Amino acid sequence: MSLSECAAVELSPADSYPSPPTSPQSAKRTAAVAPGKNITKATLDAAVDSVASATAPASQKEYARPVTPAESTASGDEDPQAAEEALKLRTWKIALSLADMRCGATRKDNKSCENKISAKKADRMNDVVKLLWVPSNTSMEVETHLDSLAKLAHCYYHDHPPAREARISKWLVVLPGQPRPPSLQKRLRNILGSAPTKCTSLKKDGKNCGNAVGREKRFYCDKTITKMIRMAMAPQDEDDPLMLLTKVMQHYMLCHVHRAPPYKQQDEWTRRISKFRAACQNEMNARNKESKSSKRPTEKEEITRNNTNSSKLASPPPTPRIQRVDDDPGTYWDTGYETSRFDVLGKCDMVDESKSTFDEIRDITRELLNTDTERSENEVNDGFVYLYQVPGNEHLVKIGFTTGSVAARLEKWKKDCHREPAAVYPTAMTCTAAVPHAHRVERLVHAELMEHRVRLYCERCGKQHVEWFEVPAEDAVRVIEKWCGWMRTRPYVKRETREGVKWYLKEAEAKRLSDVAKFLKELQSDIEERKDL
8 A cells, every 4th residue: 555545543542552442333223234133043054054945936926026027137147056155155144243244343341343344355254254164174274264254354453362262252153054163272272261360269268369360470371271282282292291281370370379389279270270181181192192003113113112111101200490390380481571573463454545644644733732631632741752662573663652751651561561672762862852742743653654554462461552663763763853843843823712722733834734745845854954953
């Protein structure tokens, strides 16, 4: 998408970092627009069974009105196979609550998101639905196709992994035809559920502990569960013992009060953990048995097997690392700062395609400054526009603003997302004075760089970040300096009105903005001239 075609979309503070908001409700719609909202499994199966009969030629009396010659000719020329496929596709989309082309993900208020799905995605969605018709699909293939469908159907508020996983679970229940058994991965996860938000232990009086389990503990608990599932699906010789990982997982389910072994008063969770470990072990044993039977051992391997048969029954001696983890399960994972690559959810997809970037810049500059008392909304306050990068993702930059200390803002992000930010702007060598109307500056910078904007999902904080850009840091700094320089010229004037204080763009600046391209060149020239002085 070109610069002239890509424009920024104004997000409310709830829509931006740190968390995507509840999707906005659309205007009231009639019930007929959203078929299949409360459709039952029996109704869906009956609809699928009736596909063949429904596509058979209908008699004249079956029509609600007389058939015109044009309609009669069209129905006669219609390919029966294509008609059957279209009806089947319609039935499946009703079952999946996609017939009305709405997002349909569950919002924070437990209502369905009503955001529209782009018509450009319709053909790709149909192709994915057809992949679900393949009779030979394994459970994992079905879930993979459903995940691809969720990525297409969900709006940019709800296309992150947790929202997709929740939708897949709902879809598996309503898919037409025979029930689909969950994949091994989903079955194992269902045994435990998600990482608990509260300590799983009981107090001495038999009541639930209730102490919160921190976000970091839940992260490592999920990470341990994922590793155990991976071991069950594809066991490797260098894997750690499942019993050890079980201990690690249990460690992260407990608060600091009940973390010290022995673990007591945890009958329910102990049963679930034991069931999970047994299921993993059974799957590993089955896969090992299948692997051994699929290849004929050589004579040397047979001799080795016979000589070591008895030793296999005994557990191997613990290594120093295993012994250390057994004594302190909290040492199993490396808890240093994350350096992994971000999960990019989308690029340049939060735009109004009917507006160009120049249109967006012109509209933003001509708006009255927001005088809201909420600091994240207010555009009158002075502040700082900052830029930083993180290790492992040097091709991306984060651009934000704060009315407080930049160092304090980066420290909070460091704690929330467990990544170590490296400040690029401002630095000790640049001007450190606060810029007027910092939030308005940030919006203008985002608008100019919108074609480079990306959305990221952060596993550590479990949230979506929308203020990242795939652009060289030096280019982004030039854009920031350009708009900061313009704002320091005080282009807005305060006026007292009957409704209160309002901030208007000066008339001279409004005239300059009639040609945004020329205006931007002038701003850049001003920056270069000041650097030469």
